[in-house]
Every structure is written in C-alpha cells, then in structure tokens.
Amino acid sequence: ADDVALDPWGSSSVSDYRKLFEEFGIEEFDEILEEVPNPHYLMRRGVIFGHRDYRPVAEALQNDEPAAVLSGFMPTGDPHIGHKLVFDEIIWHQQQGADAYALIADLEANSARGMSWAEIDDHARDYLLSLLALGFDPEEGELYRQSTNRELQDLAFELGADANFSEFQAIYGFDGETDVSHMQSVVTQMADILYPQLEEPKPTVIPVGPDQDPHVRLARDLAERMRFFKVSEAYASFELEPEERALVAEFYADLEPADFDDDQLRCVHVAEAIEETPLSELAVDADTLSSVLTKLEEAGMEPIRPRTRFFDRRATDEAFDALIDAVEGEKRVYENHVDAFDLDRAAAEELAREVEVDNGGYGFQPPSSIYHRFMTGLTGGKMSSSIPASHISLLDDPEDGYDKVKAATTGGRETAEEQREKGGKADECPVYELYAYLLSGDDDEFAKRVYDECVDGERLCGDCKEQAAQLMKEFLEDHQEKREEVEGLLEDADIELES
Numbered sequence: 001a002d003d004v005a006l007d008p009w010g011s012s013s014v015s016d017y018r019k020l021f022e023e024f025g026i027e028e029f030d031e032i033l034e035e036v037p038n039p040h041y042l043m044r045r046g047v048i049f050g051h052r053d054y055r056p057v058a059e060a061l062q063n064d065e066p067a068a069v070l071s072g073f074m075p076t077g078d079p080h081i082g083h084k085l086v087f088d089e090i091i092w093h094q095q096q097g098a099d100a101y102a103l104i105a106d107l108e109a110n111s112a113r114g115m116s117w118a119e120i121d122d123h124a125r126d127y128l129l130s131l132l133a134l135g136f137d138p139e140e141g142e143l144y145r146q147s148t149n150r151e152l153q154d155l156a157f158e159l160g161a162d163a164n165f166s167e168f169q170a171i172y173g174f175d176g177e178t179d180v181s182h183m184q185s186v187v188t189q190m191a192d193i194l195y196p197q198l199e200e201p202k203p204t205v206i207p208v209g210p211d212q213d214p215h216v217r218l219a220r221d222l223a224e225r226m227r228f229f230k231v232s233e234a235y236a237s238f239e240l241e242p243e244e245r246a247l248v249a250e251f252y253a254d255l256e257p258a259d260f261d262d263d264q265l266r267c268v269h270v271a272e273a274i275e276e277t278p279l280s281e282l283a284v285d286a287d288t289l290s291s292v293l294t295k296l297e298e299a300g301m302e303p304i305r306p307r308t309r310f311f312d313r314r315a316t317d318e319a320f321d322a323l324i325d326a327v328e329g330e331k332r333v334y335e336n337h338v339d340a341f342d343l344d345r346a347a348a349e350e351l352a353r354e355v356e357v358d359n360g361g362y363g364f365q366p367p368s369s370i371y372h373r374f375m376t377g378l379t380g381g382k383m384s385s386s387i388p389a390s391h392i393s394l395l396d397d398p399e400d401g402y403d404k405v406k407a408a409t410t411g412g413r414e415t416a417e418e419q420r421e422k423g424g425k426a427d428e429c430p431v432y433e434l435y436a437y438l439l440s441g442d443d444d445e446f447a448k449r450v451y452d453e454c455v456d457g458e459r460l461c462g463d464c465k466e467q468a469a470q471l472m473k474e475f476l477e478d479h480q481e482k483r484e485e486v487e488g489l490l491e492d493a494d495i496e497l498e499s
Ligand code: SF4
Pocket: 410, 411, 412, 424, 425, 426, 429, 430, 431, 432, 450, 454, 455, 459, 460, 461, 462, 464, 465
C-alpha cells in the first residue's frame, strides 16, 4: 500500500496521495484554488489534487496574460473516461484563454510500447475525435504528432545536448539495455513540454497523472538549463585603471545594500568585469557601470562574467539595458549569482529572460503541472485499458456502458437494512467516482446530493447504479454523436493521419 513509485511507463498506482506531497514536493491544489478564475469542477471537487508551481498560470489566466496548456496522449488503446479528465483540463484552460496544445505521442508509443504505426494512427484518430467532440477548438489550439513536427525534433535535439545518460538512469532507471529510441522519446517529450514556449516564454501547465511527474521534473530542470546561454569559460580580460577600481571600491566600501537610496540603488555588482576584483564585494552605479561597459566594448567585447547582483529592478532599468547590450554575444547571466535578496530574484529572472530572448535564446519558464487522481476501476483496483470491464471506453456501445456501470462494485453495505442504518461508503465507491468525475458535469449540488444521500443511508446501491448507468448511456450516446459531427474538423486540422 506504500506504492508511490512514479514510473511513467509502468503500471504505477498511487495509493497514498499524501506521500506525493511529502516525498516529491507536489503541492496541494486546494491551497491555490481561490486564485484560479472559474475553477473547473475537477478542481473544485479535489479530483485535481496537486500541482507544481501552478500559480504563474493561474495569475496569467486571471490577468488575461499569455499562458499555455499542453498534454500528450500515447495512443496505445481506446480513449476511455480516465483520459477524458485530461481532455477536460486542456479544454478548460483553452476556454480560459490559454494557448492549447494536444499532441499524439507516437514516437513514445512506438519506442516505449512497441506499437506499430498503423495501430498508432487508428488510435490517434480516436483520441483526437474525442478531444474535439468534448470542445477543443482546433482553430485556436494546435494539434500535432511528435514524429512529423520538425520544430519539435530540432528542439529535442538541442535538449539532448543538455541531458545525459546518468541523469536518465537516475530518473527513469534506464540501464545498459535501454534502447536509444527510448531515450530519444524522452528528449522528445521534454521538447513537447517546452514547445508552447518556443516563440515566447510563458507560464505553461501540463495536466497529467502523478505517474508522469518524473517527466515534469526533468523538463523543469532542463528549462532552467536552457534558459541561459552557454558561456565560454574565458575569464574577463578587461581591466579598469587601478585608480578607477579604487574609486569604485572607496565609494561603496561602507555601504550596506540596505542603506542605498533609490538613486544609489542604480547599482549593479559587475563582479569580475574588473579583472581579479570580486565585485560581489562592490557595488557600481549606473554611470560607473556604463563606463565599465564602454571600456569593455572598446576592448572588443571580451567575455565578461557578469556575476551580477540586481538590487532593484525599478532603479536599475538603465543598468539593465546597458548590461543587456554588453552581454550580447556573450550570452549569459548567471542566475546563481543573483543571490542578493529574495525580492530581487523575480526581477533578475525577468532580466535573464530578456537577455536570452534578445540574444535569440529560449528564456523558458519552468513548466507547471497539475495532477489528477486516477479513476478507480469499475471492478475495483486500477482502471486499466487492458481490462475492458474496469473502464468505459469513450467508444463503448452505450448499452455496454450501461451494463458495465450496472455490474460495477460499490461502496455499499451487505444488506439494504445495514445501508439504511450506517450509510454507504461513497469515498470508496467507483460508482460515486463516476458521479463526481463525470456524470454530474458542472453541477456540484447534484454531486453533493448523491454523496450526502449515500452516506446518510437514504440512497441504495441498486437505484444509484441504475441512475448512473442511465446517465452514462446518455453521455456515451451524446459523445459519440458529437464525434461524428467533428470528423470534418479533424480533416481540416493540420495533423497528418494515415487512416
Ligand atoms: Fe456507491 Fe451509490 Fe451505493 Fe453509495 S449508494 S455506495 S454512491 S453505489
């Protein structure tokens, strides 16, 4: 029951969500729920239970600023009601104004699961039709498959240069037997995750199940690395005149950063721009800085190592501009040297991004993620694509869907009498999950009524399942009708499918 191993390709089940918070640093979604505009019912009902760094995305949505959502589907079988959670999450973000991306992880299906291309194409089509039927807008959003997206492949190649085998070993348990395509599919996935930021860095959320968290962590790591340009190891060869150095040193020698007034805050440490002088000990005002930079320029833009502390964004715009000019061609601001004060960090990061963007770099923001609970299988245990009775496929005949719900295990008591007396165990009931995750739609009151009636003993499983089965049948009928209606949309969408 302690199984919280997170293996993106295994059959990991998560039996204790609390451990995810403690061991993997996933944060509780509840804590930021209030900051989310019009939260989706999956958020309100705790189905989306965790996140990594979702706040920037929530803020962007709140303020109508650019944001993106991306998730991928490995087309290894029929899309089922568990996948619908992710479809809903993508679509909701799109409706809140985010740029939405849905991708078919065909390389991964081929390399990690050994699927043939023909099978992949069939399933891919089914996933996409369901996504469109549920409301994804292909004109506003982007659909792609990994194997035919050239830009993605280029990005994956670059990311590959920043990752190495030992890392994959540590994160995924790869060993000497792991084939190269599998590794390649990992860098491709990293590229997927960062793809929405190719043109412009923006808060991006990846809605996934918790088993995909290793990918998110690695992508966040790589985003940090790719954020900065590689710098030559060369040291500064520029020299200030000794008198100038002394002057600068003297001017600021007795000042603590806290003593700086706004003007004096026009200062930036340009450590080691002055040879051998650890300017982390000094502060330089804008004028001095620009004199330093002029000299740098005259010296033919020799590499500087801007071991720079930015004290106050408001006060140092000029200095920033000068620095941006200066590092053009040099291309790196060491974030880890921006260690002065917490309050300056955001400004420094923003600058770092500007510098990179100006220089043609990526400036990726570490991607955020949200995590949803796995649905319990209708037969108890895990909902699995390989056990038909455990799940309801979005392609199931509505009558079969009805029958599966009727045959589902419940959290009911042995006898009706006992149920009336003690109430049912809605928290352990796969049928209740169907109500909460899907059948109640946006209607919180309905979901709550089912719950309350169950635990109060007013609801008995027979009737409850009949109602759920009926709703499931209607949902499937409706969904499949919509799938037919959107076939044209899929034809028009810019994605290549053989079948
Ligand atoms: Fe589950 Fe409904 Fe029975 Fe309650 S009454 S245990 S929700 S099937």
